[in-house]
Amino acid sequence: MTAGTHNNAILPLIEHHARNGNTKKTLNIQETKMRVIHFDWASKLMVAVMLVCLSTLGMAQENAAKGPSEKEMKQFAQQQFEAMYKRAMESASEQLEAGEAIKPFAVVADRGNKVRLIRIGEIEQMKAYVALEVMRRSLKAMVKKGNIGATCLVYIADNPNPQAEAKQVIVAEMEHIFGFTLAELTPFAVEGGKTVYGKPVVVESKPVIFKINEEAAE
Numbered sequence: 001m002t003a004g005t006h007n008n009a010i011l012p013l014i015e016h017h018a019r020n021g022n023t024k025k026t027l028n029i030q031e032t033k034m035r036v037i038h039f040d041w042a043s044k045l046m047v048a049v050m051l052v053c054l055s056t057l058g059m060a061q062e063n064a065a066k067g068p069s070e071k072e073m074k075q076f077a078q079q080q081f082e083a084m085y086k087r088a089m090e091s092a093s094e095q096l097e098a099g100e101a102i103k104p105f106a107v108v109a110d111r112g113n114k115v116r117l118i119r120i121g122e123i124e125q126m127k128a129y130v131a132l133e134v135m136r137r138s139l140k141a142m143v144k145k146g147n148i149g150a151t152c153l154v155y156i157a158d159n160p161n162p163q164a165e166a167k168q169v170i171v172a173e174m175e176h177i178f179g180f181t182l183a184e185l186t187p188f189a190v191e192g193g194k195t196v197y198g199k200p201v202v203v204e205s206k207p208v209i210f211k212i213n214e215e216a217a218e
Helices: 003-019 022-066 070-097 121-125 128-144 212-217
Strands: 105-110 115-118 148-158 168-176 181-191 194-197 201-203
Touching: 070 105, 070 115, 070 148, 070 168, 070 181, 070 194, 105 128, 115 128, 121 128, 128 148
Parallel strands: none
Antiparallel strands: 105 115, 105 148, 148 168, 168 181, 181 194, 181 201
């Protein structure tokens, strides 16, 4: 059979299938298969996305249940300590510049991270050691109410370093509800009507204000 004869034999078959709609049916089947394949991949993709979201949500809930890490708590406490110390030194400096004696006062940080100054008017008429005890007890009473997260008790004391030029220090005893404590001692001296400050020294301290649970157990 020649090439021309072969083509002549095939053409009638194609025309026959076209007239009977077989070609259209074949195309419809292929299109259906393509849609099924596309739908199958879309379903798999959606399931994968849902699994990732659920996994992320589960991890977030697990971390929330565990609470903050030790590092996070230390960072948070340090931020509040720095804010309270800054406010305490500002207030103490104002008094010293005005030539006033510094009687015990406090700076506190509440659960909303708001820092505020605490002074008791009656303390100004008390002896230093009595005023200090009154302020400590007042802070304990505030902490018991449950809204205070950190405290900074401020008072004047003799410099523990007898060889230092400054004879007195501003003591800032800081405590945090997370259990962290420290005391910052800032040497100072009044020279020619101006207050000169030395380098602050950080020393260890024990909890006193937040020692409520231990006292209750005793």
